[in-house]
Amino acid sequence: MKYVESRLRVRYKETDQMGIAHHANYLVWFEIGRTDLCRATGIPYTGIEARGYLLVVTGIGCEYRIPFRYDDEVLIRTSVAGWGSRMIKFAYDLYDGAAAERRAHGFTSHMWLDRETRKPVRADEDVARAFAAWR
């Protein structure tokens, strides 16, 4: 599976009183992976919105195996796990910085909306072509 890699460090603000990164942050990290994958296709997410689309989230899931701590490096591998006429699904694997162990994995499902009407639409040809190499 083809993927894009992103790296970040766990922020102090992202820890909670258990002393680990709070699980809700993983969705924010997924979004960073998604941003980087869009950039890699040649159509950055800012460009998607500029073309008049919104890529809204319709479903998410995540499984957590080993926690991350403050200042830990997180390696995200983002791939396209599904593609339909009006939807796209991304998958994410989170590793420690050395890529030695997968600590969590998850997915997000999205629908293409027209930015003005907020109705579901098909992505245009350019967008479909840009993502084609990643499906």
Add this chain to the structure above:
Amino acid sequence: MKYVESRLRVRYKETDQMGIAHHANYLVWFEIGRTDLCRATGIPYTGIEARGYLLVVTGIGCEYRIPFRYDDEVLIRTSVAGWGSRMIKFAYDLYDGAAAERRAHGFTSHMWLDRETRKPVRADEDVARAFAAWR
């Protein structure tokens, strides 16, 4: 299914540039529902940690149907959806303030850990009894 209700209003900080509440906040709202359900059992979550447990998150899922906007009231109905010797699963339904439409629903799965060793443990008798009425 027996549930506990919680209410909150969408914070400005919780919106994103789509003009809706960002999807990662739903996990934080789930946590509010979970806190309120624990309180209703008679063992508040602060009491769970005081007894030497952590209730870590092992998996989450959420489906999003209708967005919430800034200052919208959110009604959360939290229930216990699963119970095992070392785990507990909560389910959440999110409604508009008038409880007229379900806008999202999801779950979180948890493992009981010993707070010191961070190893999986069984919840003690008191805790098991407190949650029994909610299973």
Add this chain to the structure above:
Amino acid sequence: MKYVESRLRVRYKETDQMGIAHHANYLVWFEIGRTDLCRATGIPYTGIEARGYLLVVTGIGCEYRIPFRYDDEVLIRTSVAGWGSRMIKFAYDLYDGAAAERRAHGFTSHMWLDRETRKPVRADEDVARAFAAWR
């Protein structure tokens, strides 16, 4: 000084690994106080944006004396501390739920912007009148 009171409970997500509410959340709590003060004037903040204004933040400050912990109740007292032709300043005092001790206090300064042009403007007569009782 006339003020509006808001109450909230510290969310688990708002704690950090020091075991206290992270200082950045205080700005989010201030925003809740501000939302409630706007509602009390008769022009809720959603109404301010609907009239074509944005109330952007130009400066903030906060002093922290006693921390809040998970599930603590926070009492916010919000007042209008300054008013100019194109600006407004709010002040915030944060107390424990019993209002026994002030734990933090701060301010936020804002400019009225035209929502379309994003240029500074004067608030209209209705808005000025609504806030007049709070100056």
Add this chain to the structure above:
Amino acid sequence: MKYVESRLRVRYKETDQMGIAHHANYLVWFEIGRTDLCRATGIPYTGIEARGYLLVVTGIGCEYRIPFRYDDEVLIRTSVAGWGSRMIKFAYDLYDGAAAERRAHGFTSHMWLDRETRKPVRADEDVARAFAAWR
């Protein structure tokens, strides 16, 4: 003034419905700058906590001139603006990625606490020496 540089990109989650990065995130970005400055002294912040200290926040301030948008690069320049027997103050300047314009600046004041007793203490010799070059 000697400073450490950090770079980040504005996350989608960090935007709000005004279409700009929400002002509370600046405090989180400051914390990234502070983490990087500690690392540059040779005593990373994880090491400070490992030595038995907490560096709690006692005051903050920020002035906002030009907003950041989603996916904008943010350049942070962090310096030590004050040093006392039991306190330290950091200053932060936020620039666009090209360092062409300063968009915001702020400070955070901190007290050294003993991690166990949570009482104010002096930083030890090693820590004082590590920061000396940055004062």
